[in-house]
Amino acid sequence: MSQPLFRTPKGTHDVLPEDHQYMTYIKKAVRHRARQAGYKRIDTPMFENKAIFERGIGEHTDIVEKELFLVTSKQKEDEEAKFALRPEFTAGICRSFIEHGMQQLPQPVELYAIGQCFRHDRPQKGRYRQFHQFNMEVIGLKDPSIDAQLILVLAKIFGDIKILDRLELNINNIGTAENRAAYTEALKDFFIGKERNLPELDQARLQTNPLRLLDSKEEDTQILLKNAPAMDQFLDDESKEYHKTVLEYLDELDIKYVENPTLVRGLDYYTQTVFEFLDNETGSQNAVGGGGRYDGLIELFGGQPTPGIGFAGGLERIVWHMKQAGIKVPHKDQVDVFVAQLGPEAKKTCLKLISELRDKGVHTLGALGEASLKSQMRLADKFDARYTLLLGKMEVKGGTIILKDMAAGKQKEIPFEEAIPKVIELLGGKDKLDTYTMRDQFVDVDED
């Protein structure tokens, strides 16, 4: 059907099985590295009181001003929407930190999250209205070593999934909120009388978000900026010292980075350290992950003054990079055994056999219909089964079954009751199989 009755809403997409293998692989690296570093998993609601985003991220940021999905219900559809789908994790996690009194926990509190976020932007490659992020936050303690260690975890994750060498870590320090306010004023003052020399777009930015002028792609703007005051003149000594120490620690950890004095991030809550993992080969949507400090955010939400630093990575963009790099993801979806059957008696017996194989941890498919043996063999081949077990009328009578090695193309008849142990042996023994027991399993972290 070229025109299905329904399709995914604009900017959303199905995560099909193949992409899920990539997603699962990435999430595994995230969980593993996070756990090693003491992070614990948290999930916050997909929608929150919209004021959380307005106040936290900033009313005049694009994310809030034009990309928020508002949520209403049937009962309240006449009222103005009170809720919004989360466009990112940090604001909700900080809300949760306060709500659950996490300042009582040993500090710092390290949290991570994986899930969907929503922004109503015009879709493009690597930019969707519903997308997946993984997110890490360290709240409650401030020290350059915390910044460096957070970045280290991310570098490790990107290393694990083999895309680190495609990325460049850019880092900057934008000072305290006061530093930033003072600098913003200075920039505005500098451009008084020069507005007309600015491209239209940047004239607007001068009003709404002057810091954004720094990384403008407009040539005229960049020329004017050469004589503009530089940000580091407005940083207090403490911020400069902090930044220097962070960089020293990164050096010590052998993390490659580029100092980028024009790196300013669009969200209002950022202070001090900001950083991004950029991909310089693609033109746009090139931030694979980014983050920074938000030392004033918890206080802004009514909590005790509490420092924090966090990061978000985009799963879809990471998947894209892995594919570009030709990375194939190992997965457990291999079909070990296909059971082919002929005749009603054999089919009945096969159901039990299939069930038992599965319980032993053997990935088993079969008894799917009334197809001819030829069709069943073809299916076994299509599903890429390693072995086929064949049970026909003759075998049922003789108490045997045929075991075929698909790659070798060889088969032999064995006693029926030897089928399961033989298959297990061929697959490398019990330890290689996909078994689990609820009772003995560690309650670890969610597999999602």
Place this chain on the structure above:
RNA sequence: GCGAGAGUAGCUCAGUUGGUUAGAGCGUCCGGUUGUGGUCCGGAAGGUCGAGGGUUCAAAACCCUUCUCUCGCCCCA
């Protein structure tokens, strides 16, 4: 949100200056004698040519509108 390009079977694409029942490859399903896959051969299913409207004797092709995707900008994951 602004600007540009694209939209033909599940996928990748043909379709000559508008002219008979819209094609190929791959994929899917079924066969190629009695119970066997991967190669080969045959057959079938699958498309109101993204949707709506208009021009015309005639439109997948031309015009308008709309939807979706892609690219650039903005922004960001």
